[in-house]
Amino acid sequence: MSGSLFAPDGGPWLERLSAGSALLHGWARAGDARLLEAVEAVLGQSPPRGMVTPGGQAMSVATSSCGDWGWVSDRRGYRYSAVDPDSGQPWPAMPDPLRELARGAAAEAGFAGFDPDACLINCYLPGARMGLHQDKDERDFSEPIVSVSLGLPAVFLLGGLRRADKAARILLQHGDVLVWGGPDRMRFHGVQPVQPGIHPLLGGRRINLTFRKAR
């Protein structure tokens, strides 16, 4: 799909940001209650927890995962793990509504056939942020990243392939899905501190679901 599609009725629409990046505005809004229910069930089994970076810094975002692989960080490094280190049990299965959303959004953005095996769940309270980084712990960089935003809005920084490249500031609102892959797969990105607020469905939180093909 080229250019941008605007929905005349205020429904979801695709904004093409560049060759490998698309913002699907409001894409996850219609099914948000069902989606959130599935996410809360996962978080009930594997509660969000603060992790530390390999350098020993506490992350301000609390994280959990579902699917075959979960992303973890500790003093030993960043990696994917088949078990939740807190419980010693496998991560909760990826709920169908999450998998279907990720697959559909990827296809709409030009990445048909995306079949994620990992969903990282990032939980932000006001003040939480994520520094500029690349997603590079996955095996196959030809697979895109599908990132779903729920709850409080956030300013996403979408940089270039070098850390020093100027980053675009993109407002991510409840139900927005950002997809990047192909030539954009290794773009640096981050999230500015979430501002306080109350979202009707999520209250004073932002939840981000990052779908990836880890292995």
Ligand SMILES: O=C(O)CCC(=O)C(=O)O
């Ligand atoms: O919260 C976001 O929107 C981005 C999360 C992210 O970049 C990551 O988990 O690697």
Ligand SMILES: [Fe+2]
């Ligand atoms: Fe990331």
